[in-house]
Amino acid sequence: MRFQIERRAEPSSFMRFGAPVYATFSTLVVSSIMFALLGHNPADTLFAFFITPLMTINGISEWLLKASPLILIGCGLAIGFRANVWNIGAEGQLVIGAVCASGVGLFYPAPESTLLLPLMVIAGMAGGMVWAAIPAFLRARMNTNEILVTLMMTYIATLLLSLLVHGPWRDPDGYNYPQTALLPDAAMFELFDPMYRLNTSILITVVAVFAMWFFTERSFFGYKMSVGGAAPLAARYAGFKQSRSIWVGLLISGGLAGIAGMAEAAGPLGQLSAQISPGYGFAAIIVAFIGRLHAVGIVLGGLLLSLLYLGGEAVQLSLGLPSALTSIFQGMLLFFLLASDFLIFYRFTPSPKPTKGGVT
Amino acid sequence: MDLFIAIFTGTIIAATPLIFAALGELVVEKSGVLNLGIEGMMLVGAAVGVWVSYAGLPMPLAIMSAAAAGALASLLFGVLALTFLTNQYAAGLSLTIFGTGVSAVIGKGFGSAPIDALIPLEIPFLTEIPVIGPLFFNYDPLVYFSFIMFGLISWFLYKTKAGLVVRTIGESPESSHAIGYPVIKIRYLAVMFGGAMAGLGGAYLSLAYTPLWVENMTAGKGWISLALVVFAAWRPARILFGAWLFGSMTILQLQGQALGISLPSEVLSSLPYIATIVVLVVISKNWQFLALNFPTSLAKPFRPAE
Numbered sequence: 005m006r007f008q009i010e011r012r013a014e015p016s017s018f019m020r021f022g023a024p025v026y027a028t029f030s031t032l033v034v035s036s037i038m039f040a041l042l043g044h045n046p047a048d049t050l051f052a053f054f055i056t057p058l059m060t061i062n063g064i065s066e067w068l069l070k071a072s073p074l075i076l077i078g079c080g081l082a083i084g085f086r087a088n089v090w091n092i093g094a095e096g097q098l099v100i101g102a103v104c105a106s107g108v109g110l111f112y113p114a115p116e117s118t119l120l121l122p123l124m125v126i127a128g129m130a131g132g133m134v135w136a137a138i139p140a141f142l143r144a145r146m147n148t149n150e151i152l153v154t155l156m157m158t159y160i161a162t163l164l165l166s167l168l169v170h171g172p173w174r175d176p177d178g179y180n181y182p183q184t185a186l187l188p189d190a191a192m193f194e195l196f197d198p199m200y201r202l203n204t205s206i207l208i209t210v211v212a213v214f215a216m217w218f219f220t221e222r223s224f225f226g227y228k229m230s231v232g233g234a235a236p237l238a239a240r241y242a243g244f245k246q247s248r249s250i251w252v253g254l255l256i257s258g259g260l261a262g263i264a265g266m267a268e269a270a271g272p273l274g275q276l277s278a279q280i281s282p283g284y285g286f287a288a289i290i291v292a293f294i295g296r297l298h299a300v301g302i303v304l305g306g307l308l309l310s311l312l313y314l315g316g317e318a319v320q321l322s323l324g325l326p327s328a329l330t331s332i333f334q335g336m337l338l339f340f341l342l343a344s345d346f347l348i349f350y351r352f353t354p355s356p357k358p359t360k361g362g363v364t
Numbered sequence: 365m366d367l368f369i370a371i372f373t374g375t376i377i378a379a380t381p382l383i384f385a386a387l388g389e390l391v392v393e394k395s396g397v398l399n400l401g402i403e404g405m406m407l408v409g410a411a412v413g414v415w416v417s418y419a420g421l422p423m424p425l426a427i428m429s430a431a432a433a434g435a436l437a438s439l440l441f442g443v444l445a446l447t448f449l450t451n452q453y454a455a456g457l458s459l460t461i462f463g464t465g466v467s468a469v470i471g472k473g474f475g476s477a478p479i480d481a482l483i484p485l486e487i488p489f490l491t492e493i494p495v496i497g498p499l500f501f502n503y504d505p506l507v508y509f510s511f512i513m514f515g516l517i518s519w520f521l522y523k524t525k526a527g528l529v530v531r532t533i534g535e536s537p538e539s540s541h542a543i544g545y546p547v548i549k550i551r552y553l554a555v556m557f558g559g560a561m562a563g564l565g566g567a568y569l570s571l572a573y574t575p576l577w578v579e580n581m582t583a584g585k586g587w588i589s590l591a592l593v594v595f596a597a598w599r600p601a602r603i604l605f606g607a608w609l610f611g612s613m614t615i616l617q618l619q620g621q622a623l624g625i626s627l628p629s630e631v632l633s634s635l636p637y638i639a640t641i642v643v644l645v646v647i648s649k650n651w652q653f654l655a656l657n658f659p660t661s662l663a664k665p666f667r668p669a670e
Contacts (some may be wrong), residue, residue, distance in 0.1 A: 148648040151400070151453070152591045159584045163637075167630035232412040264425070286461060293454060328468030328579075335404075335462025339440060342455055346448040349473060 012351050015037070019348040024294050024301070027340035028308070028349075034336060044323060052322050053315035063314065065200035069272060070313050073281075075266035075306030076209045077288035079216040080260035082297040084253030086154060086220065086237070087229035091254055093139070093154025094261040095285025096161035097132035101262025102269040103165055104131030106276045109191035109269070110173070110184060120190045124266055125208070132262020133255050135161060140254035144247040149240035150254065158285070166278050173276065183277040193271050212260060217299035229253065282313060283331070289337045309334065367622055371615055376507060377573065379604075379611030381406070381565035381582075383510045385589035386596070386603045387517050388561025393593055394521060395554035396534035396661035397538055400456025401441045402513040402562045403586025404463020409434040409563030410570035411467035413644050414577040417479050427482075427506070427567050435556040442555040446450060446548050449665040464580065471577040474491020481575035482506060482568075504572050506564070507521050513561070515658040530554060534659030562586065583636065591640045598657045608642070612640050 019026075036046035057063045076095045082314030084091045091097075105128035112120055135157055142148035166182070175185040192264040193203035229249045232239040239246070267278055287309050294308065316330030385402050392399050413430035417423065437459065444455035454462040482504040484632035485491075521527040530550060533540045535545045569585070570577050588610055616625070617632035626633070647654065 091384045092457070137407070142648075144644055146645050146648050147651060148641075148644045149594065152644055153641055154582070155587050156591075156640050159637045160634045163630040167628055170630075171628060244523060280629075289457060290461070326469045326472040328465050328472065331461055331465030332469060333465075333575060335458050335460075335465055338454070338458035339444065339462060342444050342450040343448050345450065 008353060011345075011350055012348075015348050016351075019344070020296070023344035023348060024296070024305075024341060025352075026156055026344040027294070027337055030340040031333060031336045034335060034340075039334075042325065044160065044325070049319060049323060049325070050176050052319050056322070057318045060202055065202040067307070067310055067314055068206060069202050071306040071310035072206045072209045073268060073284045074288050074291045075303055076264045076267075077213050077257070077261045077285060078291035078295060078306055079212050080257030080304040081288055082295065082302060083216065083220065083226070083229070084257045084291040086226075086233045086297050087249040087253045089250050089253030090151045090232040091136060091139070091154050091257045092151050092249070092289065093136075093158040093161075093285070094257060095281060095283065096154065096158030096264035097258040097261035098268070098281055098285045099158075099161040099165050099168040100135040101132040101265030102126035102273075102276060102280050103168065103265075104128055104262070104267045106184060106187065107173075107265035109187040110226060115188035116190050118190065121189070121270065122194070124191060124270055125263060128262045128266025128269075129259040130262070132258040132265065133259070134258075135262070136254040136258020137251075140251050140258075144250045150250070154254075165276065169276055172177075175275075181277075184275045186275050187264050187270060191270055192274060193267065197262050201272050203267075203271045205271050208263060209268065212263075213299050213303060216302075217264055220299065222299075225252070261288075280356075281290075282316065287313075287334055289354045290334055293338060294341055308337075312337075313328075365495070367619070369495070370622070371612070371619055372650065373502065374498055374618060375608055375611040376503065376617035377611070378530070378614040379607035380510050380593060381568045381573065381585055382589050382592060382607040382610055383514065383584060383604065384568060385562045386592040386607060387510075387513055387600065388558035388565075389589060389593050390508075390515060390596070390600060390603060391530065391561075392554050392558035393598060393662055394534045394659055395530045395551050396537060396659050397551050397555055398452045398456065398556055398665070399438065399440065399441050399459070399555060400507065400618050401459025401463065401586075402589055403582055403584070404467075404653035405437045405559050405562035406463075406566035406582045407467035407571070407580070407663070408437045408470075408588045409566030410464045411470040411566075411579055412563070413567035414474055414479060414570045415470055418474060419486050423480070423482060424569070426571060427564065429596060430567030430571075431563045433561040435481040435560040437466075438555050438559025438562070439552075441559075442552050445665070448556070449667055452665070454662045460586070467610065468579050471579060474577045475517060478611055479571070479575055482572035494581060500637035506568050506572055514604055520569035521600065522538060529661070533660055535641060537661050539668075541668045546667060552641050562589075565589070588636060592652075592659045597654055598659065609643075610636050610639060639658070 032050065039046045039049040055190045081091055081094060105124040108124045108127040109120065138157060139150045139153035140155060142153055143150040147344060169182045169184060173184045175183060193205045195203050228244045229252065232244050232246055232249045264284065267275060273280060291302055291305040291309050294305035312330050312333045319325040320327040369657040385406055385464065389399065407628060409430035412433035413426045416429045417426040430573055441455050441459045441464065444450040445452045484502050484504050491497045522530060529545055533545065533547050533550055541547045566582065567637045569581055592603055592606045595606045616635060620632050
């Protein structure tokens with residue numbers, strides 16, 4: 005039987021929420037096949053990937069710890085994506101946020117001060133915003149493509165971090181490892197339980213999720229930005245300025261990515277080294293898409309992507325599979341999600357008659 | 365003089381992967397499709413090239429496999445963007461993320477063991493000429509092939525009817541469809557060609573330039589190639605010049621010491637990225653010039669009317 009593609013009269017609201025589930029399911033099916041090809045029992049591997057990491061309290065703590073930056077960055081990116089502002093360089097803004105915050109943490113004259121941590125949050129946010137302001141300025145004023153500029157800024161940020169930890173900021177007592185000294189205690193987020201790494205920075209993420217929900221669903225400016233993204237001509241007719249969306253989209257996402265970087269430095273890392281993020285800034289792009297650019301969806305997407313990181317590490321340890329499987333999973337998930345989105349607007353119906361020759 | 369030769373040849377060599385990837389993307393964009401997955405396809409090509417060469421198969425086969433792998437990877441984007449009418453930005457990004465992962469898994473077994481590199485051709489008489497020989501006739505075959513591809517693509521796009529059809533589709537897929545051209549099929553072919561060229565660019569990195577497999581070894585070269593196409597205002601000859609410009613930036617970092625530049629290596633390494641931003645700003649200001657050459661339907665999903 006042949007099928008043809010037919011445009012739905014109305015976008016299917018069922019598929020709008022079904023698509024992420026569909027995509028997750030397809031990813032599981034294809035990855036099972038992949039595991040089988042790599043010579044592993046698919047059921048056992050999937051269990052080791054997705055279930056085992058969550059069977060301990062430590063696992064849950066790590067799950068939330070990794071989900072937090074993903075959700076935080078995802079919220080910011082989604083605000084931009086809604087307005088068709090493509091910040092692809094959250095990874096760089098995260099790095100600069102961590103650098104600025106650690107700079108404050110390491111060199112503030114009063115390392116015991118209770119002001120230190122709030123100052124670091126501000127420094128991290130400001131760093132991320134400055135790093136995003138450059139592409140925002142170039143896009144708003146010179147019409148320079150922000151995708152390419154934010155990406156280039158990411159490479160530059162990574163090199164800047166490497167320069168600092170190999171050079172001026174290297175810990176003199178660090179046996180020549182490319183890393184800074186440990187941040188003072190007052191520069192660290194409090195742990196919920198000294199046994200586990202989950203810390204209070206997750207509260208920032210919770211606040212950000214609510215703020216993002218309010219901004220996108222309840223504020224007039226958030227609405228204007230979404231109109232600008234969905235219907236640029238209508239937005240222009242209504243007098244909504246595009247350049248303002250560009251600035252807001254990039255500054256918010258840059259600031260949140262900066263805070264995420266700061267929270268990594270002042271949380272699980274406790275210092276800077278040449279590599280501080282396993283690609284959270286890029287994975288957050290997928291989080292934003294999986295979450296349909298909505299606050300609730302982004303929380304779920306962040307939890308899913310965080311689990312992919314945990315699973316990747318788990319099967320590397322237990323089964324010796326490469327941890328790069330995580331990025332294959334990430335890519336596949338986004339791939340299937342985008343493909344399933346098609347079903348929101350189109351459906352497959354049986355063809356009335358098979359055509360001969362195939363070319364129509 | 366030796367330093368000049370080193371910089372000149374180094375620039376040509378460093379520009380080669382960019383030329384392959386950017387020329388491929390040029391054809392894709394001329395057909396009205398924007399594939400942001402170059403970085404991923406280059407990585408897949410680089411990893412597959414090393415894989416095949418590791419298996420003891422001859423070099424030409426390794427190169428061809430890399431191109432085939434790039435084309436295959438591009439189909440992932442093609443299906444999303446052309447059949448499922450996805451947002452092309454998102455589809456390209458998913459290809460880059462996916463390709464990064466796949467290449468890392470493929471390359472996991474190689475460690476960083478060096479492989480037999482692609483070696484420069486010895487051309488009788490020509491290579492031996494002093495100065496001229498080392499400057500122009502002492503490259504590996506892929507460098508020459510990149511120039512051949514440049515000639516072929518320029519000729520194809522601007523001198524053949526098929527090239528005209530590709531450009532017409534990039535301008536107006538609706539009218540091309542109305543005249544009876546298979547828009548989607550031609551766009552698929554363009555996307556696959558772009559993938560094969562990106563795969564070649566990747567293979568050049570891992571088989572000739574470095575030559576070994578390092579995770580994420582493209583280090584943004586795919587994205588720079590994308591910027592090159594904009595910088596070139598969708599004209600082949602300007603891609604060549606742009607690639608040399610970026611190649612010379614890369615070579616500064618290798619020859620920095622010889623030139624007496626005592627900046628930290630990170631500063632020199634950031635030059636190509638900074639140059640990309642500067643170049644993009646300069647070219648975007650000249651929007652009239654861009655608009656003249658810009659494929660009008662770029663990145664807009666198209667579905668033939670029923």
